[in-house]
Amino acid sequence: MTIRSFRLTGAFLVATLALVACGDGNQADVDVSGTWLGAIPAGGVSLRVVFNLSKNADGSFAGTMDSPDQGAFGIPVSQITVHGRHVDLAAASIGASFSGDLSADGSTLSGTATQAGESTPLKLLKQPGPLDYRRPQDPVAPYPYNSLDVTFANGDAGITLAGTLTWPQGAGPFTTVVLIAGSGPNNRNEELMNHRPFLVLSDALTRAGIATLRYDKRGVGLSSGDYAAATSLDFAADARAAVVYLRGQTSFVASTIGMIGHSEGGLLGPMAADANPDVAFLVLLAGPGVPGDQTLISQAHAIGAAEGTPPVQLAQADALNQRIYACFRATSDPQELESQLRVVLASSGATAAQQASALAELTTPWMRFFVTYDPAPVLTRTRIPVLALNGSLDLQVLPDLNLPPIQQALQAAGNQHATVQKLDGLNHLFQHATTGSPMEYGTIDETMAPEVLSQIAAWIGSL
Numbered sequence: 271m272t273i274r275s276f277r278l279t280g281a282f283l284v285a286t287l288a289l290v291a292c293g294d295g296n297q298a299d300v301d302v303s304g305t306w307l308g309a310i311p312a313g314g315v316s317l318r319v320v321f322n323l324s325k326n327a328d329g330s331f332a333g334t335m336d337s338p339d340q341g342a343f344g345i346p347v348s349q350i351t352v353h354g355r356h357v358d359l360a361a362a363s364i365g366a367s368f369s370g371d372l373s374a375d376g377s378t379l380s381g382t383a384t385q386a387g388e389s390t391p392l393k394l395l396k397q398p399g400p401l402d403y404r405r406p407q408d409p410v411a412p413y414p415y416n417s418l419d420v421t422f423a424n425g426d427a428g429i430t431l432a433g434t435l436t437w438p439q440g441a442g443p444f445t446t447v448v449l450i451a452g453s454g455p456n457n458r459n460e461e462l463m464n465h466r467p468f469l470v471l472s473d474a475l476t477r478a479g480i481a482t483l484r485y486d487k488r489g490v491g492l493s494s495g496d497y498a499a500a501t502s503l504d505f506a507a508d509a510r511a512a513v514v515y516l517r518g519q520t521s522f523v524a525s526t527i528g529m530i531g532h533s534e535g536g537l538l539g540p541m542a543a544d545a546n547p548d549v550a551f552l553v554l555l556a557g558p559g560v561p562g563d564q565t566l567i568s569q570a571h572a573i574g575a576a577e578g579t580p581p582v583q584l585a586q587a588d589a590l591n592q593r594i595y596a597c598f599r600a601t602s603d604p605q606e607l608e609s610q611l612r613v614v615l616a617s618s619g620a621t622a623a624q625q626a627s628a629l630a631e632l633t634t635p636w637m638r639f640f641v642t643y644d645p646a647p648v649l650t651r652t653r654i655p656v657l658a659l660n661g662s663l664d665l666q667v668l669p670d671l672n673l674p675p676i677q678q679a680l681q682a683a684g685n686q687h688a689t690v691q692k693l694d695g696l697n698h699l700f701q702h703a704t705t706g707s708p709m710e711y712g713t714i715d716e717t718m719a720p721e722v723l724s725q726i727a728a729w730i731g732s733l
Contacts, residue, residue: 300355300372301325305401306379306394314577315339315709319383320401321347321359321368321394335361338403339712341463357381368392403464407717409473415439416522422515424488424495424508431508432492433458433485435521436476443525445730446481447553448512450505450542452533453636457491458484460532463712467532467699470717471726478727481522483512501639502534506541513548526550528730531557533667533698534640536658540648551733553726554658556667556698559649559675562640563595565667572665576707590618594632598641608633649679655687656680657729659722661696663706689729693722 303325309316317340323333333347349360349367357379360367370381376396383392404410411417418435437444449468451460459466472482488508489497509529516524528551531539536557543549558565570591574584597610611632615625631637658676660669669692680688697703700722701714 300352300357300376302331302350302352302357302372302379305397305399307397307401308383308392308394310383310390310392312709314705314707315713317709317713319392319394322400323347323350333359335359335366336401336403338401338464341461341465341712343403368394370394405465405470405717406715407470408466409469413473413476415476418521420483420515420519421492422485422511424511427488427495427504427507427511429488429495429508430493431485431488431495431511433483433512434472435481435483435519436472437481437522438476438479440522442481442523444479444481444522445733446483446516446524446527447475447730448509448516448527448529449482449484450509450529450531450535450538451484451487452531452535452556453640455487455490455497457486460484465699465711465717467718471530471723474723475727475730478731480727480730481524483516485512499635501635502538502541502643503639505534506538509538509542510546513542513546517548526733528552530555530726533557536667537643537645540645540652543654544648544651549654551655551730552652552657553729554656554676555700556660556664557658557672557676558645558667559672559679560646561642561644563598563642564671566641567591567595568668568671569666572668573707576665576705577709590614595641598638602638604633604638607638646675646679649676650682652680652683653685655733656685656689657726658688658690659700659725660692661698661700661703661706662692662694663696663703664698665706666698666708693719696722 303323306321308319310319318338320336320338321333323331325331331350333350335345335347336343345361345364347359348362349358351358355372357372358369366383366385368381368383370379372379379394381392382389416437416439420435421430421432423430449472451468459469468484472484475482486493487497487505488495488500513527516527527548529539529543529549530553532555536554539552539554543552567588571584571588574587593614594611597607597614600610601607608629611629612625615628620628658673660667660673662669673690673692677690695702696719697706697710699711700718701716702719703710703714
């Protein structure tokens with residue numbers, strides 16, 4: 271099958287599941303309760319694995335498993351069996367298990383972890399207590415500024431969006447920005463891989479004297495609406511609704527209003543600002559500059575190469591992905607599109623299950639719009655100040671593919687206030703990275719490079 275295309279946020283989405291008590295009902299010979307931490311190699315990086323085990327009154331055990339570097343927490347451990355010093359753990363919901371032995375001093379569980387038929391050695395070290403998963407840049411209350419949870423309406427869509435408004439001390443007027451998240455069901459903090467980029471960005475900007483509004487996407491968190499039925503056009507309309515709200519809110523006076531969009535949000539910002547006199551500037555963080563099919567094909571190739579896929583397989587995947595996305599340009603009818611995609615997938619040798627999984631992703635309203643959308647026409651009408659940044663190690667929105675078309679489109683618009691820049695050593699999340707692979711995101715403690723936070727705040731302050 272083809273290398274699966276990552277959405278623009280690159281989220282390795284794992285559902286958080288409820289705690290399930292478990293055990294074999296037998297009195298354990300050793301007590302394995304506590305927090306156990308280990309690491310498993312994956313795609314050239316090391317992913318942390320955490321077991322949180324507790325002992326029940328009857329001597330059995332219950333527990334959960336966390337994969338903090340993948341943003342997965344509370345996965346139920348469905349089986350915990352202890353015989354002497356030997357321990358067997360299983361998380362049935364993700365098809366994972368561990369079998370090992372407790373050291374004589376009770377500090378180490380050494381054995382083998384297995385998932386999807388693949389096994390790897392795993393050593394779990396007992397921790398002094400529960401782990402704190404906060405990232406170093408996560409702000410901690412009390413804040414030196416105002417923060418208020420708010421709601422606002424997109425009247426045309428009949429939905430209510432929920433978010434957080436932050437502003438410096440005082441009534442203003444303040445320059446204010448709307449933060450627009452990338453693709454995927456993102457909450458107001460654009461949370462992924464246990465990182466909260468928009469929380470960190472909002473905090474930095476507000477400390478610099480700039481007010482912010484960040485919000486849960488429609489159908490996510492506390493926002494109403496149907497996420498699955500929405501396209502980029504709908505998400506751009508939600509961003510416009512945020513601007514309308516800021517013009518009418520009374521907590522402080524908003525002077526100029528701008529938009530900061532990350533990833534797909536960098537595509538939505540220009541759409542929302544187009545012919546909108548209330549939007550004074552744009553910051554595009556890893557925003558696409560080419561049609562969606564080019565973005566998806568290039569990111570699949572780049573990520574595959576970074577993770578060691580042989581060149582022959584990469585070429586085969588490129589050819590298949592090109593055939594897949596060509597179907598979107600051949601027809602706009604959903605039924606005909608699905609029919610054409612079935613033919614392409616079947617000819618690739620995909621199993622029935624693989625075809626069904628691929629079709630479920632490829633035929634969504636979002637994908638049907640995104641694949642053929644070209645951001646250039648809107649950018650050629652964008653004359654307000656624009657700051658467009660991308661990291662040199664971004665494997666999802668490749669800088670050398672996307673920044674030149676953005677710059678060319680802004681030049682065609684006659685934009686006299688555009689800054690387009692590639693930043694060395696940064697990935698799609700603007701973290702200092704080694705390879706840029708999405709597998710690294712969760713393993714890096716930094717959420718966003720401080721110099722990028724400073725650059726954004728200084729550029730907005732200079733307007």
